[in-house]
Amino acid sequence: MENVRIPLVKGVVSRQARTGWPEGTVEDEHGREGFAGNYSMLYRRRPPTQWTRIEGPSRPRAMDMDALAAPDADDPDATPTLLLENEDVGIYVSRRRAAMPYYFRNVDGDEVHFVQHGEGRLETEYGDLSYEAGDYLVLPRGTTYRFHPASADSYIVIVESRTGEVALPDRGLLGHFVPFDAALFEHPEPSSTPLPDDQDEWEVRIKRGDVLTSFFYDACPMDVVGWVGTLCPLKINVRTFRGIHSERTHLPPSAYATFRGPGYWIVTFTPKPLETAADAVRPPGYHRNVDYDEVIFSHSGRLVSRSETTGPLLTLHPAGVHHGPHPRAFELTRDVERMDAYVINIDTHRALRPAPAFDAAEQQDYWEQWKTPLTAAPLAGHRGSQT
Ligand SMILES: [Fe+2]
Numbered sequence: 352m353e354n355v356r357i358p359l360v361k362g363v364v365s366r367q368a369r370t371g372w373p374e375g376t377v378e379d380e381h382g383r384e385g386f387a388g389n390y391s392m393l394y395r396r397r398p399p400t401q402w403t404r405i406e407g408p409s410r411p412r413a414m415d416m417d418a419l420a421a422p423d424a425d426d427p428d429a430t431p432t433l434l435l436e437n438e439d440v441g442i443y444v445s446r447r448r449a450a451m452p453y454y455f456r457n458v459d460g461d462e463v464h465f466v467q468h469g470e471g472r473l474e475t476e477y478g479d480l481s482y483e484a485g486d487y488l489v490l491p492r493g494t495t496y497r498f499h500p501a502s503a504d505s506y507i508v509i510v511e512s513r514t515g516e517v518a519l520p521d522r523g524l525l526g527h528f529v530p531f532d533a534a535l536f537e538h539p540e541p542s543s544t545p546l547p548d549d550q551d552e553w554e555v556r557i558k559r560g561d562v563l564t565s566f567f568y569d570a571c572p573m574d575v576v577g578w579v580g581t582l583c584p585l586k587i588n589v590r591t592f593r594g595i596h597s598e599r600t601h602l603p604p605s606a607y608a609t610f611r612g613p614g615y616w617i618v619t620f621t622p623k624p625l626e627t628a629a630d631a632v633r634p635p636g637y638h639r640n641v642d643y644d645e646v647i648f649s650h651s652g653r654l655v656s657r658s659e660t661t662g663p664l665l666t667l668h669p670a671g672v673h674h675g676p677h678p679r680a681f682e683l684t685r686d687v688e689r690m691d692a693y694v695i696n697i698d699t700h701r702a703l704r705p706a707p708a709f710d711a712a713e714q715q716d717y718w719e720q721w722k723t724p725l726t727a728a729p730l731a732g733h734r735g736s737q738t
Contacts, residue, residue: 358391368392369601371630372729379673380638385616385698386603388642399637399673400721409669413717414709416467416506416648416663421446421708424505428452430563431509434709435646435667437701439614441511442646444708448505451497453554454572457490459561461512463610463617464488465695467650469505473498476575477583478539485650485693487609489517489585495555495572496584508648508665510697515613520605530594530607530621537586541578546571589650589693594621599628601635604696616643618696620654624689632729633684637675643698644669652692664714667703677720682727 365371365378372378377398382390414434423429424446431443441460470483475496482488490496492512519533527533553568594607610617625633647654648665657677668674677683705713 356389362394364392364394367600367630369632369636370599370628372632374728377675377725377729378632378636379675380636381641382638384642385640386605386638392636395637398675398678398721398725399639400675401724402718403722405718409672411666411668411672411674411718412705412709413664413666413714414712415714416444416665416712418712419444419446419708420711423447430455430558431507432708433706434665435703435705437614437644437699437703439512439514439612439701440697440699440703441509441513442697442703443509443511445498445507445509446505447498447500447507448503450499453556453565454495454497456493456495456555456557457511458493458557458559459511459513461492461517461612462488462490463510463512463517464490465508465510465650467506467508467648469500469502469507471498471500471502471505473584474573475539475584476573477578478541478575480537480539480584480586482586483588485589487585487587487589489610491516491582491584494584508695510615510617512612512615517610517612520608520611520616525595525606528593530609530619531587531592535587535591538583541575542573546574589619589621592619592621594619594623596623598624598626599631601626601632604698607696614700616696616698618698620690620692620694620696622652622689622691622693625684625687630730632681634676634680634729637673639671639673640668640698641671643700644703645674646697646699646703648695650693650695652690652694654690654692654694664717666717667705667709669702675721678723679726681725681729685727 363373373394376394379393379395379399421432421444427449431445433443435442466482466484466486468484473480473482473488475494553571555566555572557564604618607618607620608616609619645668
C-alpha cells in the first residue's frame with residue numbers, strides 16, 4: 352500500500368499498539384520525532400523504569416513549583432527567573448505580585464506566558480488584555496509591555512522562543528477546529544483612555560542577547576492610537592479547548608499540541624473520559640522520547656500517569672531516559688471514569704540545562720518513584736466493553 356510501511360512483527364507482541372499488552376509484559380515505545388516518526392514497540396517483562404541507581408546527570412528530575420524562589424514576587428523591579436534553557440528555548444517563572452515599574456521589550460524571542468495562578472491586566476502598546484488562570488498569552492518578539500497583577504497568588508510560566516516565531520501546529524487531517532478553533536484567540540484594542548501622567552520618567556527595558564538596556568522617556572510611551580497588521584499579542588484560555596479522545600486507545604501528546612516553534616512544542620492535555628475498551632491501557636505507556644526533552648507540570652488536577660501524592664511538580668525527563676506510569680497508576684485509573692486535569696507539556700529538541708533556581712527547588716528523590724513493582728495489571732480488563 353502506498354505510503355504505508357508495514358511494521359515487522361517479531362515474538363510476543365500486541366498487534367494494536369497501546370492496547371492489549373500481552374500478559375506479563377509492558378509496552379515500551381522506541382520512536383523517532385516524538386510519537387510521529389519511525390517506531391518499534393518493545394514488549395518487556397519489567398517496566399524499564401525500575402532502575403536501582405543512576406550515575407550521571409541525565410536522569411528524571413523534578414522541581415517543587417511552590418518552593419521556587421522568584422525574586423520578582425517581592426521586588427517589582429526584578430525580572431522573571433530562569434528555570435531551564437537551551438539554544439532554542441528559555442523557560443522562566445514570574446511570581447510577580449505588584450505592577451512592573453518598567454516596560455519590557457524582549458528582543459531575544461517571542462514569549463508564550465501560561466498563567467498557572469492569578470489574574471490581572473497585561474498592558475501592551477497594542478492595547479490591554481485582561482488575564483486569568485489558564486490563559487496563554489503570546490507576545491511577539493519586540494512587543495513593549497508590562498504586567499499589572501491583581502492577585503497575590505500570581506504564577507506565570509514563560510516560554511521564550513529564541514530562534515523563530517511561535518506558530519500553530521499543522522493539524523493535518525484533523526481539520527481546523529480541534530483541539531481549539533483559532534478564532535477563539537483574543538486581541539487587544541487600542542486604548543481610548545488618557546495616558547497616565549503620574550510619573551516623571553518612563554523606562555522601557557530592552558533585553559537583547561540576555562543583556563538589559565534601559566531607555567527613558569518623559570511621557571508614557573504607550574501612545575498607540577491604532578494599529579493594522581498581522582502581528583499582535585494574543586490570548587486564549589485552556590478551558591475553551593476541545594481535545595479529541597478515543598474510547599479504545601490512548602492518543603499521543605501530538606494530538607493535544609497547542610503551539611510550536613523552532614526546536615520545541617507546547618502541548619496542553621485537557622480533561623477527557625478515560626478509555627473504556629477491555630484491552631485498553633489507560634495510562635500512557637513507557638517510552639524514551641529520543642528526540643525530545645520533556646517538561647511537564649499540572650495546571651489543575653492529576654495526570655493519569657502520576658501517583659495520588661504528587662505535589663505541584665515541574666518535571667524534566669531528558670531525551671533517551673525512560674519514563675512512564677507511576678507503579679500505582681494502573682490501579683489508580685482502574686475505577687475512575689475521567690481525567691479531569693489540565694496539564695502543560697513543553698518538549699524541546701535540544702537538551703535543556705537546569706538553572707540554579709531549578710536546582711534549588713529540586714525534589715531530589717524523584718528518580719526513585721518508579722522503583723517499586725506495579726500494583727495492578729496494566730489492562731483496564733474488567734471494564735466490560737468489547738474489544
Ligand atoms: Fe513522555
